[in-house]
Amino acid sequence: MPLNPEYVGRVYGPGEPYEVSRVKIADFADAIGEASELCRNREAALKAGYPDVIAPPTFAVIIDQRSTAAVVTDPGLGLDYSMVVHGEQGFSYVRPLHAGDVVVATTTVESIKSVGALSMMVTSTSIDTVDGEHVCTARSNLVERGPES
Amino acid sequence: MTVTYDSVGKGTELPPRTYRVTRLDLVKYAGASGDFNIIHWNERVARSVGLPNVIAHGMYTMAQAGRFVTEWAGGDPGAVADFGVRFSAMVPVPDDDAGAAVEFSGKVLEKLEGNRVTVDIVARADGTKVLTRARATVRLP
Numbered sequence: 001m002p003l004n005p006e007y008v009g010r011v012y013g014p015g016e017p018y019e020v021s022r023v024k025i026a027d028f029a030d031a032i033g034e035a036s037e038l039c040r041n042r043e044a045a046l047k048a049g050y051p052d053v054i055a056p057p058t059f060a061v062i063i064d065q066r067s068t069a070a071v072v073t074d075p076g077l078g079l080d081y082s083m084v085v086h087g088e089q090g091f092s093y094v095r096p097l098h099a100g101d102v103v104v105a106t107t108t109v110e111s112i113k114s115v116g117a118l119s120m121m122v123t124s125t126s127i128d129t130v131d132g133e134h135v136c137t138a139r140s141n142l143v144e145r146g147p148e149s
Numbered sequence: 150m151t152v153t154y155d156s157v158g159k160g161t162e163l164p165p166r167t168y169r170v171t172r173l174d175l176v177k178y179a180g181a182s183g184d185f186n187i188i189h190w191n192e193r194v195a196r197s198v199g200l201p202n203v204i205a206h207g208m209y210t211m212a213q214a215g216r217f218v219t220e221w222a223g224g225d226p227g228a229v230a231d232f233g234v235r236f237s238a239m240v241p242v243p244d245d246d247a248g249a250a251v252e253f254s255g256k257v258l259e260k261l262e263g264n265r266v267t268v269d270i271v272a273r274a275d276g277t278k279v280l281t282r283a284r285a286t287v288r289l290p
Contacts, residue, residue, distance in 0.1 A: 024181075029226075031181035032212035033168065036219070036226050050227060057219075057229040057285075058212040062182055082198075086207040088282075090233030096226070139233070 002114040003121055003144065007077050012070040014104035017130050018063050022099040025055045032056060045098070052099040060091055064125045064138035067105035071123060072142065079121070079144055087120060088141035094134055102130045110139075117146025152221055154264040154289040163221045163255040163268065168213050170205050170240065171248030178209045192244060202241035210240055210251060214270050214283055217253040222287045230265065234283040240274045249274055264289050 022042070029039035034056045037044040045053045072079050097103070110122040120143050127136040172190070179185050184206055188195045195203045211234050219226045242249045255270040270283040 028181045031174070031177040032209065032216060033174075034212070034216050034219075034226060036224055038225060038227065048225065048227075054227040056212065056226040057215045057232050058208060061208050065182075065184065086236050088233065088235045089208065089211060090231070091229075092231050093229065096229075 002078070003112045003119045004076060004078050005112050007071075007074075007109050008112050010071070010109045011106060012074075012108075013067055013106040014128075015067055015070065017102050017104050018066065020055060020059075020097050020099055020101040020103065022053050024062075025053050025059065025099055028059050028062075029056055032058070042099075050096070050098055054099075055097040057091055057093065057096075059097060060093075060127060060136050060138050061089065063103060063105050063127055064107075064140060067107045067125045068123050068140060068142075071107055071109060071121075077121075079119075079142075083145045085143050085145065086140070087143040088139070090139040092137045092139075094136065097127075097135060101135070103127050103135060104130060119144040119146075151223060152289060154260075154266070157257050157260070157266060157289065159257055159259060161257040163217070163253075165252060165254040166217055166220075167250050167252045168217075169248045169250050170209065170213075170242055171246065172203065172242055172244060174248065175203065175205060175209065175242060178206055178212075182206070182208065184208065200239070200241070202243060205240040205242050205249070207236040210236075210272060210279055211283075213251060214253060214272055214280060215285065218255065218268050218270065218285045218287055221255075223290045225288075228288040229285055230288070231284070231286040233285075234270075234280045236279070237281040238274070238277045238279045240279050251279065258284065261286065
């Protein structure tokens with residue numbers, strides 16, 4: 001089923017604040033094999049000029065996917081999530097996320113395209129602290145495979 | 150050998166690295182990221198929807214690409230400003246201790262102001278490119 005093109009330009013959020021924690025950063029670093037002390041040791045992070053331990057660059061996908069969940073589960077969009085594959089992902093950081101950051105995410109549907117049995121949706125998620133400081137923009141391209149492809 | 154901004158130029162190659170991904174890695178990544186999509190841990194379901202096996206999360210492979218760049222760039226995961234990839238093929242992960250091997254290579258595409266460079270990354274599994282248009286802008290010491 002083609003995605004509803006009227007959803008282009010829709011904005012979701014900001015949702016509930018997400019608190020970036022030291023434990024979550026360390027767990028994520030362990031899971032991806034990131035060995036840096038800057039993700040685990042506060043003293044090392046301070047010495048490197050950061051306010052606390054920092055998150056690896058793909059950590060923001062946790063916050064991005066929580067926010068885009070509001071879009072992909074919106075019944076009016078017509079997305080069959082069981083047929084979705086991740087097409088592209090990008091992050092633009094003003095600075096790294098660090099433990100103690102409390103951020104909110106706002107997701108905008110940038111484009112919707114249907115080519116044959118494939119549908120593509122690009123979303124852009126702005127991640128900002130609750131004090132209004134912009135930290136990161138995450139861009140995601142989800143591809144829905146058609147039933148015959 | 151520490152890489153510095155002054156020591157690299159356009160075309161400088163990053164030393165290639167191979168990272169292995171096992172089923173255990175995918176389970177850990179699912180837990181840490183919150184992405185519990187069943188095709189990343191259940192072979193029966195993965196095969197039933199036409200996949201060759203359990204497949205790695207694309208974001209797991211992207212995370213490895215990030216680690217590949219920041220390890221080269223001095224070990225600071227906070228040095229990455231812009232980072233984007235296209236997921237061009239799946240990485241099937243067999244149910245054994247060796248898992249799948251993903252080979253990373255890369256080169257400096259451009260030198261920018263502020264000690265930053267743009268790196269072009271290639272990731273291959275079983276000879277197939279699994280990431281394309283993979284670029285990271287990273288600050289070098």
